[in-house]
Amino acid sequence: MTDFAKGSATAFSKGHGTGNDFVILADPDNAAPLTNWQIADLCDRRSGIGGDGLLRVVRSAKHPEAVELSSEAEWFMDYYNADGSVAEMCGNGVRVFARYLLEHDLAEPGDIPLATRAGLRTVSCVGDEFRVDMGPARFEGASEAIVDGRRYAGTRVSMGNPHLVCRVDDPYTLDLHKVPAVDAQLFPTGVNVEFITGPANHITMRVHERGVGETRSCGTGAVAAAAVALGGVGTCTVDVPGGTLTVTVSTDTTTLTGPAVIVAEGHTNLV
Numbered sequence: 078m079t080d081f082a083k084g085s086a087t088a089f090s091k092g093h094g095t096g097n098d099f100v101i102l103a104d105p106d107n108a109a110p111l112t113n114w115q116i117a118d119l120c121d122r123r124s125g126i127g128g129d130g131l132l133r134v135v136r137s138a139k140h141p142e143a144v145e146l147s148s149e150a151e152w153f154m155d156y157y158n159a160d161g162s163v164a165e166m167c168g169n170g171v172r173v174f175a176r177y178l179l180e181h182d183l184a185e186p187g188d189i190p191l192a193t194r195a196g197l198r199t200v201s202c203v204g205d206e207f208r209v210d211m212g213p214a215r216f217e218g219a220s221e222a223i224v225d226g227r228r229y230a231g232t233r234v235s236m237g238n239p240h241l242v243c244r245v246d247d248p249y250t251l252d253l254h255k256v257p258a259v260d261a262q263l264f265p266t267g268v269n270v271e272f273i274t275g276p277a278n279h280i281t282m283r284v285h286e287r288g289v290g291e292t293r294s295c296g297t298g299a300v301a302a303a304a305v306a307l308g309g310v311g312t313c314t315v316d317v318p319g320g321t322l323t324v325t326v327s328t329d330t331t332t333l334t335g336p337a338v339i340v341a342e343g344h345t346n347l348v
């Protein structure tokens with residue numbers, strides 16, 4: 078009889094924050110980096126586990142992109158989009174990452190400093206939710222997105238990763254199956270595009286994520302969108318298809334608060 082060697086399979090977890098979902102693989106010593114193809118296979122919703130992105134849990138001291146932060150943060154969020162491309166930061170992912178660490182006894186409750194490609198981010202529990210200091214939202218000028226031949230004026234915002242926030246009458250009338258057309262010279266590595274409506278303190282948002290497609294939520298996108306809506310300091314509730322996030326903009330930083338859950342643990346033969 079064939080011996081289906083379960084012992085050789087790789088342990089994974091699956092988690093989400095407001096419906097933005099992630100495959101999580103722990104590789105503390107960075108012993109087995111993944112190829113783009115492996116990541117895309119794992120994130121495939123039919124033939125893989127399925128996810129908008131993949132979080133590798135790596136010790137900062139063991140990853141060349143994080144070693145500089147290793148005295149401040151034990152863990153590095155090695156984040157990839159569903160198509161296998163690298164991204165600098167993920168606001169929903171970083172909360173799910175903290176939850177994973179806590180559930181696996183890899184971090185203590187309290188402030189959890191984490192290394193990301195966008196720099197140090199600190200996550201803490203607030204009741205049932207997680208709050209993360211996201212750093213400042215940097216406004217980078219105007220641009221536009223074209224959806225179905227219609228032009229939407231937008232504001233470019235960097236949250237460590239690139240965003241274009243466009244105000245529209247009703248985000249739910251847009252067809253986001255296709256990638257919104259943008260100025261490729263301004264966004265040489267692509268962009269996450271947010272479509273928002275509503276007053277400054279309470280907006281509705283849909284998002285087309287770089288390297289993924291439309292997702293139910295985007296944490297960095299919610300902060301970029303709230304910063305545009307507020308136009309200064311304040312607090313903004315952001316309703317996304319997958320739930321609700323809260324963003325606070327202060328003079329020197331922003332915070333993002335929202336849920337983060339682990340929904341499954343298992344083994345995969347895809348790596």
Ligand SMILES: N[C@@H](CCC[C@H](N)C(=O)O)C(=O)O
Pocket residue numbers: 097130158163164165166167168169170238239269286287288289294295296297298
């Ligand atoms: N879903 C994320 C953002 C993930 C990265 C993004 N697709 C990019 O390529 O920049 C979030 O919650 O922030």
